[in-house]
Amino acid sequence: MFIARNIAWSYQRDQPLFTNLSFEIKPGEMCHLRGENGVGKTTLLRGLMGLLDLSCTEASLFHKTDIKYFQANTSFLPAESPGFFYHFSAQNNLKFFTHYSDTINIANLLTKWGLSHPYLQNTLNVGMFSTGMKKRLACAKLEVQKRALWLLDEPTHGLDQQGIALQQQLIMKHLASGGMVLYTSHTNVFTSLTSHTINLSDFQPSML
Amino acid sequence: MTHPLTHELKQLLLFFISSTLGQKEQAISALMFGISLVILCALATENLSGPPLRDLYVGLSFIITLITLSWFFMRIFANFFIDRTLETLMILPRNHHLIFVSCTCPILIFAVTSSLLLTWLLSHFLGLTLDLELMLTLGLSLAVYVFGLTPLGILCGLLTTYDRDNSLLFPLIYFPLATPLTIVSLQSSKVIWHNFEVVMSNSIAPIILPACMAGFFFCLSLLLFNTMDNT
Numbered sequence: 276m277f278i279a280r281n282i283a284w285s286y287q288r289d290q291p292l293f294t295n296l297s298f299e300i301k302p303g304e305m306c307h308l309r310g311e312n313g314v315g316k317t318t319l320l321r322g323l324m325g326l327l328d329l330s331c332t333e334a335s336l337f338h339k340t341d342i343k344y345f346q347a348n349t350s351f352l353p354a355e356s357p358g359f360f361y362h363f364s365a366q367n368n369l370k371f372f373t374h375y376s377d378t379i380n381i382a383n384l385l386t387k388w389g390l391s392h393p394y395l396q397n398t399l400n401v402g403m404f405s406t407g408m409k410k411r412l413a414c415a416k417l418e419v420q421k422r423a424l425w426l427l428d429e430p431t432h433g434l435d436q437q438g439i440a441l442q443q444q445l446i447m448k449h450l451a452s453g454g455m456v457l458y459t460s461h462t463n464v465f466t467s468l469t470s471h472t473i474n475l476s477d478f479q480p481s482m483l
Numbered sequence: 484m485t486h487p488l489t490h491e492l493k494q495l496l497l498f499f500i501s502s503t504l505g506q507k508e509q510a511i512s513a514l515m516f517g518i519s520l521v522i523l524c525a526l527a528t529e530n531l532s533g534p535p536l537r538d539l540y541v542g543l544s545f546i547i548t549l550i551t552l553s554w555f556f557m558r559i560f561a562n563f564f565i566d567r568t569l570e571t572l573m574i575l576p577r578n579h580h581l582i583f584v585s586c587t588c589p590i591l592i593f594a595v596t597s598s599l600l601l602t603w604l605l606s607h608f609l610g611l612t613l614d615l616e617l618m619l620t621l622g623l624s625l626a627v628y629v630f631g632l633t634p635l636g637i638l639c640g641l642l643t644t645y646d647r648d649n650s651l652l653f654p655l656i657y658f659p660l661a662t663p664l665t666i667v668s669l670q671s672s673k674v675i676w677h678n679f680e681v682v683m684s685n686s687i688a689p690i691i692l693p694a695c696m697a698g699f700f701f702c703l704s705l706l707l708f709n710t711m712d713n714t
Contacts, residue, residue, distance in 0.1 A: 324574050347576030358571030361562035362505040
């Protein structure tokens with residue numbers, strides 16, 4: 276279970292973006308984080324991953340508050356820059372993120388995500404990939420890392436219909452196995468899977 | 484059975500070696516930049532000879548090394564900016580010390596090799612004939628300097644990766660930090676050069692202080708990298 280209590284973040288002191296945000300995600304649940312542009316959705320996800328200094332009274336995953344434990348058990352899918360090594364092929368990137376495990380057939384995995392051409396898998400640098408191709412590769416990384424909590428920032432951004440369908444199947448499988456998902460989106464693309472919604476705008480302090 | 488840390492270090496080292504090799508254009512452009520500086524220095528000092536040229540040679544070696552490597556460190560992580568790769572590295576459940584060490588090793592090998600090559604080229608262009616032993620001692624002094632400079636450059640390069648004005652910010656952080664090491668290393672090379680016969684009996688002695696300082700900078704960069712959570 277993931278529990279967050281009284282999360283707040285400020286650009287500068289006395290200029291909070293959101294305050295008193297509390298929520299829980301139980302195993303098998305998917306939480307939708309929504310709000311207008313600039314309300315702090317990406318900031319919240321980056322902060323939860325330890326990339327920004329959020330303040331909170333509690334943030335625990337399976338009752339453990341250690342950030343290293345959280346990072347080791349959480350997968351983060353950014354909206355636009357999935358953090359791949361730009362000058363490496365898709366295969367080499369996935370090999371690195373799977374600790375060069377012999378048990379994973381990376382070629383099959385990439386084929387499943389529509390990156391079947393050997394040139395795409397082994398030769399072309401990820402830096403030359405389109406947004407959609409990078410997102411597919413990021414989904415393959417999500418699948419292979421098998422972490423308990425997924426933080427997905429605009430997960431469908433850049434994906435075509437087939438990619439979205441594949442991603443939906445992946446999320447369903449993850450939830451069925453007791454995984455948790457927190458995602459941001461402007462569309463209600465995963466409505467049927469969503470167990471609850473948080474509107475981040477409700478946690479914006481009044482500036483008047 | 485190998486220790487898990489050894490296994491992880493091996494994996495990371497192999498990865499960062501291929502990562503550095505994959506950015507060969509950055510290395511080549513830095514080397515070309517260094518060679519241009521060598522040629523310019525050689526042209527500017529063509530009428531000099533004797534002791535002033537020798538002093539100038541030591542100074543120019545360090546200036547060329549410092550500037551060439553700065554150029555390299557500032558650009559080597561440019562790709563990290565595009566895809567926010569550094570953030571991925573920082574949230575990886577892996578030993579951050581090992582990540583830094585394995586990232587530093589291949590870059591350090593390039594930095595030492597290229598600076599020695601540039602210094603040798605400079606001596607060749609200036610028409611200086613150096614005793615082999617003197618050349619080796621001076622080379623060791625320069626290698627020690629680069630050993631301290633490289634982790635510092637990598638840390639500054641990573642720290643400024645996400646800053647839009649990194650070409651301005653990098654020198655602002657890097658040069659003041661590199662100055663004490665540069666001064667100490669330069670002085671030690673001058674001592675070696677001017678008192679070579681005396682130093683020969685204990686040729687490592689003048690390098691001890693720069694070596695300690697380089698070691699300090701290496702450890703400092705390693706520790707600071709580990710605290711770089713908020714990128």
